[in-house]
Amino acid sequence: LGVPELPxxxxxVRDIRPALTGRCFTSARLSHDDVLRGVTRRGLLTGLxxxxxxxxxxxAKHAVIRLDRGTRLVVQPGMTGSLVVHRKPLTRDESxxxxxxxxLDRGGELVYRDVRRLGTLLLLxxxxxxxxxxxxxxxxxxxxxxxxVLAEAFRGTRQxxxxxxxxxxxxxxxxxxxxxEALFAARIDPSRPANxxxxxxxxxxxxxxxxxxxxxxxxxxxxFRDYRTGTGEPGNFQLxxxxxxxxxxxxxxxxxxxxxxxAIDARITVFCWRCQT
DNA sequence: ACGAGGTCCTGCGAGC
DNA sequence: TGCTCGCAGGACCTCG
Numbered sequence: 001l002g003v004p005e006l007p008x009x010x011x012x013v014r015d016i017r018p019a020l021t022g023r024c025f026t027s028a029r030l031s032h033d034d035v036l037r038g039v040t041r042r043g044l045l046t047g048l049x050x051x052x053x054x055x056x057x058x059x060a061k062h063a064v065i066r067l068d069r070g071t072r073l074v075v076q077p078g079m080t081g082s083l084v085v086h087r088k089p090l091t092r093d094e095s096x097x098x099x100x101x102x103x104l105d106r107g108g109e110l111v112y113r114d115v116r117r118l119g120t121l122l123l124l125x126x127x128x129x130x131x132x133x134x135x136x137x138x139x140x141x142x143x144x145x146x147x148x149v150l151a152e153a154f155r156g157t158r159q160x161x162x163x164x165x166x167x168x169x170x171x172x173x174x175x176x177x178x179x180x181e182a183l184f185a186a187r188i189d190p191s192r193p194a195n196x197x198x199x200x201x202x203x204x205x206x207x208x209x210x211x212x213x214x215x216x217x218x219x220x221x222x223x224f225r226d227y228r229t230g231t232g233e234p235g236n237f238q239l240x241x242x243x244x245x246x247x248x249x250x251x252x253x254x255x256x257x258x259x260x261x262x263a264i265d266a267r268i269t270v271f272c273w274r275c276q277t
Numbered sequence: 278a279c280g281a282g283g284t285c286c287t288g289c290g291a292g293c
Numbered sequence: 294t295g296c297t298c299g300c301a302g303g304a305c306c307t308c309g
Contacts, residue, residue, distance in 0.1 A: 078304085079301075116288080116301090117286055156278095166303090266281085
């Protein structure tokens with residue numbers, strides 16, 4: 001577990017960028033085809049072999065590796081994916097569950113490892129990328145993501161606010177962990193319909209989403225089991241979580257045992273029924 | 278429009 | 294001890 005969301009992918013991208021930019025993939029090996037979306041094994045491997053990395057960026061929860069051929073390798077780590085540049089030969093543990101291995105010129109190797117393989121790999125041309133990018137909502141840390149933008153997205157839906165917050169068309173990068181945390185910080189009941197929130201509540205939620213994502217980036221993300229930074233280290237934000245993985249434990253605000261439910265989208269929701277209304 | 282449920286995938290922990 | 298079973302869940306899908 002570890003669930004790479006925005007802070008985790010941001011950390012990965014920052015870590016691997018210096019080691020990858022300008023480098024060439026001397027070869028490419030893929031262990032399983034089931035992680036591919038919209039590209040065949042042959043298409044992926046020939047598209048990567050010999051390609052040079054122009055830059056490495058993050059969009060939503062995805063690492064985007066732009067190649068000199070005008071294509072982009074898009075990595076969605078899913079639940080258990082990690083993306084690490086190894087400078088030394090891989091250990092037995094590191095090579096177990098390695099899905100994509102891309103040795104670099106001048107040494108080292110980019111490795112996508114994914115135990116459960118719920119992550120996906122895409123290789124998109126310019127047009128494919130534009131279409132993919134357009135389908136995603138605003139970046140939560142960008143200036144164009146204002147409280148007004150969030151309010152407009154919430155206005156049109158009676159979905160549970162937690163589900164709406166995790167909808168990648170509303171705002172990208174927020175998954176289960178940070179949705180739970182942001183709603184606790186904003187003192188909002190996750191099961192309220194999105195369109196009944198007051199202007200003030202949306203403003204608070206907007207601010208808390210940004211604050212928590214920034215804090216998680218500063219702590220290199222949240223590691224429970226599988227998530228690793230781009231250098232293979234665990235993150236530290238699990239130490240700062242207020243509700244996630246704390247069902248039954250006392251609320252850090254009022255001491256009431258935290259409640260847990262699967263009623264929203266079949267994912268664990270942890271909240272304080274006293275603080276969140 | 279929205280909730281519910283299934284699918285993918287495998288390690289792990291609980292229960293018998 | 295050794296087995297089975299249910300759970301974790303992001304993205305995507307279908308059904309009512």
